[in-house]
Amino acid sequence: xxxxxxxxxxxxxxxxxxxxxxxxxxxxxxxxxxxxxxxxxxxxxxxxxxxxxxxxxxxxxxxxxxxxxxxxxxxxxxxxxxxxxxxxxxxxxxxxxxxxxxxxxxxxxxxxxxxxxxxxxxxxxxxxxxxxxxxxxxxxxxxxxxxxxxxxxxxxxxxxxxxxxxxxxxxxxxxxxxxxxxxxxxxxxxxxxxxxxxxxxxxxxxxxxxxxxxxxxxxxxxxxxxxx
Amino acid sequence: xxxxxxxxxxxxxxxxxxxxxxxxxxxxxxxxxxxxxxxxxxxxxxxxxxxxxxxxxxxxxxxxxxxxxxxxxxxxxxxxxxxxxxxxxxxxxxxxxxxxxxxxxxxxxxxxxxxxxxxxxxxxxxxxxxxxxxxxxxxxxxxxxxxxxxxxxxxxxxxxxxxxxxxxxxxxxxxxxxxxxxxxxxxxxxxxxxxxxxxxxxxxxxxxxxxxxxxxxxxxxxxxxxxxxxxxxxxxxxxxxxxxxx
Numbered sequence: 001x002x003x004x005x006x007x008x009x010x011x012x013x014x015x016x017x018x019x020x021x022x023x024x025x026x027x028x029x030x031x032x033x034x035x036x037x038x039x040x041x042x043x044x045x046x047x048x049x050x051x052x053x054x055x056x057x058x059x060x061x062x063x064x065x066x067x068x069x070x071x072x073x074x075x076x077x078x079x080x081x082x083x084x085x086x087x088x089x090x091x092x093x094x095x096x097x098x099x100x101x102x103x104x105x106x107x108x109x110x111x112x113x114x115x116x117x118x119x120x121x122x123x124x125x126x127x128x129x130x131x132x133x134x135x136x137x138x139x140x141x142x143x144x145x146x147x148x149x150x151x152x153x154x155x156x157x158x159x160x161x162x163x164x165x166x167x168x169x170x171x172x173x174x175x176x177x178x179x180x181x182x183x184x185x186x187x188x189x190x191x192x193x194x195x196x197x198x199x200x201x202x203x204x205x206x207x208x209x210x211x212x213x214x215x216x217x218x219x220x221x222x223x224x225x226x227x228x
Numbered sequence: 229x230x231x232x233x234x235x236x237x238x239x240x241x242x243x244x245x246x247x248x249x250x251x252x253x254x255x256x257x258x259x260x261x262x263x264x265x266x267x268x269x270x271x272x273x274x275x276x277x278x279x280x281x282x283x284x285x286x287x288x289x290x291x292x293x294x295x296x297x298x299x300x301x302x303x304x305x306x307x308x309x310x311x312x313x314x315x316x317x318x319x320x321x322x323x324x325x326x327x328x329x330x331x332x333x334x335x336x337x338x339x340x341x342x343x344x345x346x347x348x349x350x351x352x353x354x355x356x357x358x359x360x361x362x363x364x365x366x367x368x369x370x371x372x373x374x375x376x377x378x379x380x381x382x383x384x385x386x387x388x389x390x391x392x393x394x395x396x397x398x399x400x401x402x403x404x405x406x407x408x409x410x411x412x413x414x415x416x417x418x419x420x421x422x423x424x425x426x427x428x429x430x431x432x433x434x435x436x437x438x439x440x441x442x443x444x445x446x447x448x449x450x451x452x453x454x455x456x457x458x459x460x461x462x463x464x465x466x467x468x469x470x471x472x473x474x
Binding site for chain 2: 073076077078079080081082083084085087088089091092160161163164165166167168170171172175177178181182184185189191194195197198201202205206
């Protein structure tokens with residue numbers, strides 16, 4: 001009897017506990033939902049901005065250098081500093097996190113889309129012109145489809161790194177699963193909480209990456225090799 | 229949603245207050261902490277990654293391992309590693325766990341570049357060295373290593389900039405560094421601490437950009453002149469690039 005009592009009194013600090021997961025499923029699910037929604041929205045907005053920007057860099061050659069240089073500099077700015085610049089203006093809401101995430105994702109995607117567009121063979125471009133394609137027709141029928149592998153690479157990189165980056169949103173109180181990691185740290189290093197959130201974070205990155213690979217296979221049926 | 233009136237103005241005022249420089253926990257203290265943690269982490273990373281990368285490159289195997297390491301660290305949030313390592317070390321919240329966590333993120337670029345650096349050595353140069361009677365170890369030390377130096381420098385720059393950027397997150401686990409200034413600012417609330425938040429951001433970003441520029445110069449210096457043109461990001465695989473700010 002006393003053994004049981006002492007066992008109950010000291011639940012220990014296990015690396016993983018189903019008890020924790022069961023008791024906190026609401027909190028965990030909410031965190032996963034916030035994490036996934038922040039990632040999804042950030043990558044989506046980033047794609048919508050990055051693709052036109054890349055086309056601009058592709059069409060107007062003198063702009064390519066500056067666009068890539070500026071993205072390089074912004075990318076060097078640490079995430080914490082970037083959030084620190086945004087927060088005083090946008091407050092401590094999800095918007096701040098979203099803007100920061102979009103900026104980083106944007107740079108990764110632009111870099112890869114520009115690379116993808118630049119590797120369209122000049123012969124193909126000339127052939128398209130010879131066939132009477134105009135600027136826009138060539139873009140949508142020739143250039144962008146051929147640059148699709150670059151787009152996919154950029155989106156995949158951006159997605160995986162955005163999933164990891166969301167956790168820094170803890171700074172303004174919207175870090176998705178990072179919120180749990182940080183709470184576990186403050187809660188006297190509650191390992192089960194930290195571990196659960198970390199594993200879910202990595203799992204989310206892997207699942208989203210696999211989904212994107214699948215999407216890439218579907219939209220580029222001609223590339224039978226591994227989608228890179 | 230409290231928004232500061234004029235964060236930039238407040239930041240200039242905050243930076244111009246001499247007490248904010250010299251106070252305990254002021255800018256100079258935090259800068260010292262930041263640089264110490266970063267230097268130790270990069271040194272630890274080099275100690276592990278360079279011998280391994282050079283050796284893997286020398287024997288010409290393990291390319292898969294190198295890619296795997298880069299991809300795996302890409303998905304692990306920095307915050308998670310910073311939080312987990314103090315538990316593993318069970319030594320409380322000293323500098324050691326933070327340094328080890330940061331070193332983990334320094335390894336992929338160092339490893340990848342050391343590996344590529346040795347692999348890209350002209351096979352003919354290797355054959356010639358063999359023909360001159362050099363043993364495996366001598367070949368690595370006298371031929372492959374010197375030829376890999378530009379790559380090692382490129383990896384060092386990427387890793388160092390990354391660690392300096394990531395070290396800002398050490399503040400979440402009370403590890404000190406310049407990130408602490410930002411965190412303290414948030415602790416005051418955005419209306420009161422807006423200036424300090426922006427000032428901290430300027431310091432963190434400035435340090436990262438400064439490291440990038442200075443180490444870029446070092447990289448140029450150690451790259452033999454004929455190899456300099458048109459090789460900005462020496463053999464750096466893109467995936468590792470993305471770990472920079474996580």
